[in-house]
Amino acid sequence: MMSVQFNKYLFFLERVAGRYYLIAGSVFLLFYIIFKNKILKQKIQSLFPKNSDYLREIFYSTITIFIFALIPLFFIANSTMRPYTTLYENISDYGTGYYFLAFPIMFIMHDTYFYWTHRIMHHKGLFNIMHLVHHKSTNPSPWAAYAFHPLESIVEVGIFVVFLFTIPIHKTHIAIFFLLSILYNIYGHLGWELYPKGFSKSRVGKWINTSVNHNQHHKYFKGNYGLYFLFWDRVMGTIRADYDEAFEEVKNR
Secondary structure, eight states, X not given: OHHHHHHHHHHHHHHHHHHHHHHHHHHHHIIIIISTTTSGGGBSSSSOOOHHHHHHHHHHHHHHHHHHTHHHHHHTSOTTTGGGSOEESOGGGTHHHHHHHHHHHHHHHHHHHXXXXXXXXXXTTTIIIIIHHHHTOSSOOGGGGGOOOHHHHHXXXXXXXXXXXXXXXXXXXXXXXXXXXXHHHHHHTSSBOOSOTTGGGSXXXXXXXXXXXXXXXXXXXXXXXXXXXXXXXXXXXXXXXXXXXXXXXXXXX
C-alpha cells in the first residue's frame, strides 16, 4: 500500500517538476544566456541577479514542488477523499460548453484568491514569516516562479483545493490550467516585457497583468498584487501610480 502511494506521489512530483524545470529552464536559457546580449537594453531592470539568487530561487522552488505534489496525492489519488470532490470523469457529464467556460472561471477565481491572500501575506505580522523568501528576488528571474517559503507554498496550492470543492472539475482542466498558470507566472518573473508598446493603457491591456507590473512589485514591495489581471488592483487602488510610465519607459528603449 505504501509503495503504491509513493509511486503515485512520484507521478505527481514528475508532472509538477517537469512543468517548472522544463519551462523555466528553457525560458532562462533563451533570455538569460542565448539572446542575453541582443536584448540587454530591453531588460526591465538593467542589472542581472547574482548566481546565488538563481540558486536560492531554484532551491525554494524545489521545496515548493515537493509540497505541491502532495495535494493531488491526498485529494485525487485518495479513494477516501476523492468522492467528496467535484472531479468528474466524462466531458459529456457537463457538456463541452461548460468544459471551455470553466477555464476563464478558474482564472478569475485564481486571480481573486491570489490577490487577497497575497495582500494578507504582506501584512507586517506575516510578511517576514511567509512572504519574505519570495521577495528576496528583488530582481526576479524565471526561476522565481515557485520560489516560496513552505508556508506560502501551502497557501498558493490552496487554489487547487478551492477548485476541487466549488466547481465541477475535469482532470484535463487541472493539467491545462496549471500549465497555462506556470507559463504566465514565469512571464511575470521574466525580467523582460513581451506585450507591445501602449498595451498598459489600452482598453483591454489596462486590465491585464504584465511583467513590468509584477517586476515593480518585487522591486518596491508595495502595490501591484494581482496575478493574471489588474481588476482588483484598480478597484482597490493598489496599482502603482508610476506603472504606466514604467511600462512605456521599458518599451521605448
